[in-house]
Amino acid sequence: MAASGTFGYGHEYARLIDIERLGAIVSKGTTLRPRLGNPQPRIAETPAGMLNAIGLENIGIEAVIQEKAPIWVRWKVPVVVNIAGETVDEYATIATMLEGVDGVAGIEVNISCPNVAEGGMAFGIRSDTAAQVTAAVKASTSLPVIVKLTPNVTDIVSIAEAVAASGADAVSLINTLVGMTIDITTRRPFLGNISGGLSGPAIRPIALRMVYEVAKAVDIPVIGVGGITSTSDALQFLMAGASAVQVGTAIFVNPQTPLEIIDGLRQFMEREGAKDITELIGAAL
Numbered sequence: 001m002a003a004s005g006t007f008g009y010g011h012e013y014a015r016l017i018d019i020e021r022l023g024a025i026v027s028k029g030t031t032l033r034p035r036l037g038n039p040q041p042r043i044a045e046t047p048a049g050m051l052n053a054i055g056l057e058n059i060g061i062e063a064v065i066q067e068k069a070p071i072w073v074r075w076k077v078p079v080v081v082n083i084a085g086e087t088v089d090e091y092a093t094i095a096t097m098l099e100g101v102d103g104v105a106g107i108e109v110n111i112s113c114p115n116v117a118e119g120g121m122a123f124g125i126r127s128d129t130a131a132q133v134t135a136a137v138k139a140s141t142s143l144p145v146i147v148k149l150t151p152n153v154t155d156i157v158s159i160a161e162a163v164a165a166s167g168a169d170a171v172s173l174i175n176t177l178v179g180m181t182i183d184i185t186t187r188r189p190f191l192g193n194i195s196g197g198l199s200g201p202a203i204r205p206i207a208l209r210m211v212y213e214v215a216k217a218v219d220i221p222v223i224g225v226g227g228i229t230s231t232s233d234a235l236q237f238l239m240a241g242a243s244a245v246q247v248g249t250a251i252f253v254n255p256q257t258p259l260e261i262i263d264g265l266r267q268f269m270e271r272e273g274a275k276d277i278t279e280l281i282g283a284a285l
C-alpha cells in the first residue's frame with residue numbers, strides 16, 4: 001500500500017508507476033474543510049529520514065468526493081481515504097459524507113498527526129478518546145475502518161486494544177515521531193511549525209517493535225508502516241505480524257519502491273517455497 005501523505009491522491013503518480021499493481025492507495029489526509037497547512041519550511045532532511053510539518057494541507061472532503069472519487073472509480077486498485085478531524089463529531093461527519101461514494105474502498109482514521117494544533121494526535125494518545133473516535137466513525141459508515149496509531153505514547157498496545165474493542169476493522173502503525181531541527185545560522189527552529197514528524201528508515205526499528213507488540217495483543221489485522229524501503233524490510237513487518245505494509249517516505253526517493261517490494265516478496269516466496277503470504281505473517285511472533 002502507498003502510505004497517506006506520500007502519494008497524493010494517487011493520480012499524481014499514475015504517470016510514474018503502474019498504480020494498478022499496488023495493493024491499495026491511502027489518500028492524503030482529508031479534513032472537513034480545506035486547509036492551507038503550516039508555515040514554510042515544512043520539510044527537512046535528517047539522517048536516514050525526514051521531518052515533515054505539512055499540517056494536513058488538503059482540499060477538504062467535498063472536493064475529494066467531487067474531484068478525486070470520480071478518478072478512483074475508474075481504477076481497480078482500492079483507494080482508502082485518510083481522514084482527520086478537530087472533534088469526534090467532525091470525524092463522524094466526514095465518514096458519513098464518504099458513505100456510498102463510488103471509488104472509496106475504506107477509511108483510514110488518522111488519530112496520530114503530530115503537526116496540527118487542534119485534534120490530530122490528541123485523540124490518539126489516550127485510549128478513551130481513541131476509542132470514542134473509532135466508535136463514532138464505525139457508527140457512521142459501512143466501509144472498512146482502519147485506525148492509524150501514533151508512536152508518540154508510552155503504551156501503544158493499550159491504545160490498539162481500545163481501538164479494536166471499539167470496532168476498528170484494522171489498525172495501521174506507525175505515524176511519525178515528533179522531532180525537531182535547529183538552523184544554527186539563524187539560531188532558530190528550522191521548521192515553521194517548530195517541531196515535525198520524523199519518518200523514513202530511522203524509525204523502522206521502533207515501528208517494527210510496535211507492530212510486533214500490537215500484533216500479539218489484538219485479533220484484528222495490523223498494517224505495518226514506518227521506514228520500509230526494501231523487500232527485506234517488508235518481510236520483517238510481515239513476520240512481526242503485519243497482514244499488509246505501507247510504504248511512505250521511500251516513495252519520495254524512488255516511486256517504484258512499493259512495486260519493487262511486491263516483486264521481491266513474490267521472489268522470496270518462490271525461493272522459500274511459500275505458497276501463500278499468510279505462511280510468513282506472524283512467523284516471528
Ligand SMILES: Cc1cc2nc3c(=O)[nH]c(=O)nc-3n(C[C@H](O)[C@H](O)[C@H](O)COP(=O)(O)O)c2cc1C
Nearest residue numbers: 003004005029052110174175199200226227248249
Ligand atoms: C510528507 C508526509 C506527509 C504525511 N501525511 C500524512 C497524513 O496526511 N495522514 C497520515 O495518517 N499520515 C501521514 N504521514 C505519515 C505516513 O503515512 C507514515 O505513517 C509515516 O511517514 C511513516 O512511514 P514512512 O517512514 O514509510 O514514511 C505523512 C508522512 C509524510 C512524510
